[in-house]
Amino acid sequence: GQQLNQSPQSMFIQEGEDVSMNCTSSSIFNTWLWYKQDPGEGPVLLIALYKAGELTSNGRLTAQFGITRKDSFLNISASIPSDVGIYFCAGQLLGGATNKLIFGTGTLLAVQP
Amino acid sequence: DTEVTQTPKHLVMGMTNKKSLKCEQHMGHRAMYWYKQKAKKPPELMFVYSYEKLSINESVPSRFSPECPNSSLLNLHLHALQPEDSALYLCASRQTGGSPLHFGNGTRLTVT
Numbered sequence: 007g008q009q010l011n012q013s014p015q016s017m018f019i020q021e022g023e024d025v026s027m028n029c030t031s032s033s034i035f036n037t038w039l040w041y042k043q044d045p046g047e048g049p050v051l052l053i054a055l056y057k058a059g060e061l062t063s064n065g066r067l068t069a070q071f072g073i074t075r076k077d078s079f080l081n082i083s084a085s086i087p088s089d090v091g092i093y094f095c096a097g098q099l100l101g102g103a104t105n106k107l108i109f110g111t112g113t114l115l116a117v118q119p
Numbered sequence: 120d121t122e123v124t125q126t127p128k129h130l131v132m133g134m135t136n137k138k139s140l141k142c143e144q145h146m147g148h149r150a151m152y153w154y155k156q157k158a159k160k161p162p163e164l165m166f167v168y169s170y171e172k173l174s175i176n177e178s179v180p181s182r183f184s185p186e187c188p189n190s191s192l193l194n195l196h197l198h199a200l201q202p203e204d205s206a207l208y209l210c211a212s213r214q215t216g217g218s219p220l221h222f223g224n225g226t227r228l229t230v231t
Binding site: 009036037039041046047048049050051054056092094096098106107109110111112114 | 123125159160161162164167175209211217219220221222223224225227
């Protein structure tokens, strides 16, 4: 199925460093979502973005909905060991009675204490 | 804790078995989804139910049969699966419109 381009594919950082990851698409989306998935669990919603240009924070996380509506980024400041996991962006297409969610390829984050 | 509950958490089945995965949510969401996820890959959409009616089938093989008995429950019936069907099966739900998906913790399925 369709996937979004997400980069980087993986990151290995030291505790306390800031992290940035982004997603790009050739299609326009109405909503951008960022999820985190821990091993053996389902994706957990971190941030939802509904408007082009919107910048939203959730604690140490900040995400932005690109002006062109074709991209989004997620920043994590002052990383801690529990930030470890796979981060997925997802773009949402609105259409009819049901909306499809297209996922990015994922960014694996490893944080060394 | 997730508000979308999936059972069982783990399932091992042979290729000739029939089993079912169950999903339940009590958030009043009217759209429910089944996703399949392979290790370190993004979830792949399988089925979508909207107001208890099947609205999307992403060309899923007929050995997977979804069912939505009511607005809170979603089942996935499995029959004659193949080893390559082994994966994490995720259920998700949302209010209709542009609200985000909420996922369960999945059922880890192994087909032997």
